[in-house]
Amino acid sequence: MTALWTSSEIALATRGRASDHFDVSGVAFDSREVGPGDLFIALKGDTTDGHRFVEQAFSQGAAGALVSQPVAGPHIIVANTTSALDALGLASRQRMRGKVIGVTGSVGKTSVKEALFAAFDRAAPGKAHRSLKSYNNHVGVPLSLARMPRNTQYGVFEMGMNHAGELSALTRLVRPHVALVTTVALAHGAFFKDESEIADAKGEIFRGLEPRGTAVIPYDSPHRDRLMAAAMAYAGEIVTFGRDPRADIHAREGMPGPKGTFVQARLRSCELSFTVGPPGDHWITNALGVLAVVEAAGGDLAAAGLALADMAGLPGRGRRVTIRLPDGDALLIDEAYNANPASMRATLAMLGREQGRKVAILGSMRELGPQEAELHAALAQPIAEAGVDLALLVGTEMKALAEALEGKVEFVHVADAASAADRAQHLIAPGDAILVKGSNSVGLAGVVDALAGG
16 A cells, blocks of 8 residues: 655655654644554644644554654654645645645535535545545645645645635645635624625635636625636636526526435536435535536536435534434434524525424524624524524524514523523424524534434
């Protein structure tokens, strides 16, 4: 089996010095994730120092360590381990001869990244790579690059940001052949004046495009023209996707069914009929973005269509769980990982199409800035339109929504996730459809675990 990295390759890439010869099969900077054969990178942060965990990493089977001070065990010593991680990511990108995809967006980037991986892996089994979890920041992106096998044909990398300038740096590490913006919405509003500034920050992803690369842009976005202007200076071509028939890739028809939504789509090269497994209109748009990328990358569109049919919801991002209750079952829709106004509206609309009593367990939306109270209160409308029977509101920011729902929808307002988990178990009943959604920092994953028995 070919090594992911040899010690000499790591030393050359990072301008470090190897204590011994060793090969590694993986890379990790979290000591809890280290497994046999891994390279452990001892990063120094504001509150912790990875060098404290080198011994633990070796005890878990690490083959070597990347450090900035001598340690017992095979290692490569460098001046700065954070810079060395960037350098290793760059070296991985330089040796890769396949197609690289960059994905960003206010909503849906992790789900779309996973769908793209599924599409490419179905066409080229074992030759597709993607960033795991939501490793999409200044540390997670180079780590995901460093983990990419040398024979990868398709690499898919998620990139996130909450300040201007961050994507510009990340995309120059990734150097995508195809760069996709899923959507622009008011997320991280505490750091931006308005959505147009968020669109500008998302548009930074195009700055790292390879020559003659493709920018993929949501046609239906009110910021479409702004994104296109951002792409023009860097992209060899610009492709749009959306529900509007004027988009380059658009849906001609979408019909919900028992196993997903049947879609007929018009692409640049052909028409394609396929099924989208995950429910919700937003997933039709996601699928169109996926197909736009696959087509631009020269991938297998038929395989992509099959992969979309087989997609299941991810934990925290649409996973559907059956809750076993003494007198029957209930449906849990796990959207606990993140939330902003746009994603709240989309998932509430999806809840509205479910059968049975509709229960919405909604956590605060964080980092919204000065409009925080107004944006929380505005959720009263999609809650009413979805026919929600009971809302369990979690977090102090939800006070504005509680006031807006007064006398309109039955609700309970609690301070934190622990209280929500306790209340939820007494509120749900057989036949319920229960949506759990909020910003990750609210901790609603604990509510999901309590309800699902995790």
